[in-house]
Amino acid sequence: MDHSGVRDAAADLPAEPGVYQFRSQESERVLYVGKAVSLRERVRSYADPRTERIREMVHRADGVEVAVTDTETQALLLEANLIKRHRPRYNVRLTDDKSYPLVQLTGHPFPRIEVTRDPAESATVYGPFTDKGQVETVLKALREVYGLRGCSDHKYAGRDRPCIDYDIGLCTAPCTGEIDRESYLADVEAVERFFGGETGILADPMRREMEAAAENREFERAANLRDRLDAVEAFQGTGDAAVSAAGEAGREVLDVLGVAIKGWDATVARLHAEGGKLVERDRHTLETAGGETPAAVLGAFIPQYYAERELPDAVLCPERPVGEGVEAWLADVGVDLRVPGAGREATLVDLAMKNARRTEHRADETRALAEALGLSEARRIEGFDVSHAGGRAVVGSDVAFVDGDPEKADYRRKKLPEDNDDYASMRELVAWRAARAVAGRDDRPDPDLLLIDGGRGQLDAARDAIAEAGWAVPAIALAKAEERVVTPDGTYDWTADAPELHLLQRVRDEAHRFARQYHETVRDEVSTPLDGIRGVGRQTRPRQ
Structure with missing residues (x-):
């Protein structure tokens, strides 16, 4: 694309948050994925590339595709997912394969709702989200209230009676005609409204059910409903549970990051500390397009790494990560980002930096092995x-x-x-x-x-x-x-x-x-004839 081509493409884009992809139709590949607060302004900026690497990328591209998101945080997480999926040449890429969960309503006549990482093209997709456990809690609550199916096509087809999900109140059993299509699609529409931001459409009936359980002295059920209601409200960012209070006293759980860059590869070392003690350390390799700074590597690493990983109370870095929305996202999910200048935390960062530099020897081993065996790589x-x-x-x-x-x-x-x-x-x-x-x-x-x-x-x-x-x-x-x-x-x-x-x-x-x-x-496993008797387990067996 030339300068005028980029400007023409940007002129038709919305001034809303989202993710953009520079693509090459000739090679049928995604060349670069980015996020923006304003898609129009960000894509327009590529008419005057700031680096030779970006100038080369724009020259190779012949089109731009965008996806609009509701928030900047969603744009950040969607960008991380797309980088993992497409592995674009001009992005900094973490070499694991984890991604953030999405929710999809499939395109079936009776849509299925499910958590996925690889949505169907015909599906209506929401997310991505950071906490898979919270998403699954919300989906169960939605199914209990609105009865959407979650079964596979294989289980759905050819049934002559409802499955157990119908018996326990998770599904209205469209497979056997227990609900007509018009009523089912009305429930689907209610679920879509919830994901569109109408928290009350799920929270209100749950709150009424919780209060009724408490009045009937069903205190355990009321407590379970309260916890799920907290999760539902936090899911839309309206509840007190959105930011965990765990670890506020002294920030007990820390991730400490260090960075080393050599050629086209970058290494991020992570030290994990709990209760003032180092309990885990690991290293991760990222592929770069060359010329990246440690701050840019950290900005790419953080959202990609924490896909389906538990977030710590604080992340310590040698310098501020460069990446639009990274610091805001960490703040939104209750993670304190710090760049210590002195003291024990600065010592931990120095240790992480030393661990990152150690991988240069490991990289030499893998390169030597690949060369000796005639392989492209042996990572x-x-x-x-x-x-x-x-x-x-x-x-x-x-x-x-x-x-x-x-x-x-x-x-x-x-x-x-x-x-x-x-x-x-x-x-x-x-x-x-x-x-x-x-x-x-x-x-x-x-x-x-x-x-x-x-x-x-x-x-x-x-x-x-x-x-x-x-x-x-x-x-x-x-x-x-x-x-x-x-x-x-x-x-x-x-x-x-x-x-x-x-x-x-x-x-x-x-x-x-x-x-x-x-x-x-x-x-060394010990077995006896009692193992074959149904109902005789570890507790019963010693008494026989």
Whole structure:
């Protein structure tokens, strides 16, 4: 697009908050996603780009798409979702795959209401929202009052009687004609009015029900309704519960962020402190388009990282994040953003900065491994191992490493058929992972590399499983005795101080540890004939 093209596109846009996307029709890709208080003014500013990177982006783009939002906060969260989904080249991108939840009313004749991260094109969508638990509480309350269905198409079709949701008052059962379409759509319209800002359309009947329960001395039910009413009012920003009071005494829960930038990659280290003690630390890699400042990296990281993560009471940073709406959003959700200059908090920020710089060595390992194996990158590696005792208590492990560090939230384990055949067990384990990935049933991203604990036999078994599933992921093996790397094309005998070997050894050893730990748990399980008797559980069994 040239200068006049940008101005022409901006002239037709509303002066309202929202998100804009510069797109390339030729490559069918989103090049850049941004947010704005005024879409018209922000897009018009791209007629005179401030940096060479943005000038190049505008030159490659041939169109602008926008989505209007109700508030600046919604624009901030929607921007984070779209960056995760499209991974635009000219944005700073966090390399995880979490996104903020949305609510959709589907385009069916009898619309379904549900929380989603990937809405259908025909759906009416609301959000995004920061607190999934709060959204689910509100949706349950809406269904109890208005009876909208939440079932899948498979469960909805061909029913001859209502399901349990009808019996417990969550659905009016349009599937069996218990409600006509006109009445059902009137309830849908009421739900749409709630998401449009009419809190009272849900809060008023809930408040009446709560008061009636209290008058009838049903105090537990009244308390539950009170808590849900708080959630409903906070959802629209009108209730006292919108900002949590937890941690006000001394801000007990802290996230401390540090930033290091090297080339096109940025690393944010996070230290998590509770009650004055460090209880967790992790590091996260972001892809940049080059030339980003630490403040800009923080401004991109904060809304992307806290998608479906619990917010702390305070976030400490080495400098103020640069990003429209970031500080206002944190203030709205009750998070104190501070840039300490001295004292204990400044010491914590210095420690986070040191942790961020440590990843440069890890990045060197992953680059060295990718170059040695001829891969485009090796940032995400999954390691597999099998553990058993003579063919009994057979289990498998699947551990994940990202940028050289364990990603324990992505660890998986599996019981395998009892068979004293290491090759068959490895084939079974990798086939399970590959089938889930191909079918889209595994919520983790595909790895850049699979590492098999073993030699040529285990690797061949794993590659057979991968090929049968049609999963396009490379695999290698690392044999314990000689520490020799086995690939489909041959073997590597790297020196003991090779950084790429150190990385593989960490993945292999962790897969072995995790498999061994699970094997011991399964092996030591105690069962008796009483386990097969219905109604006899852990409490009853000792008395028999």
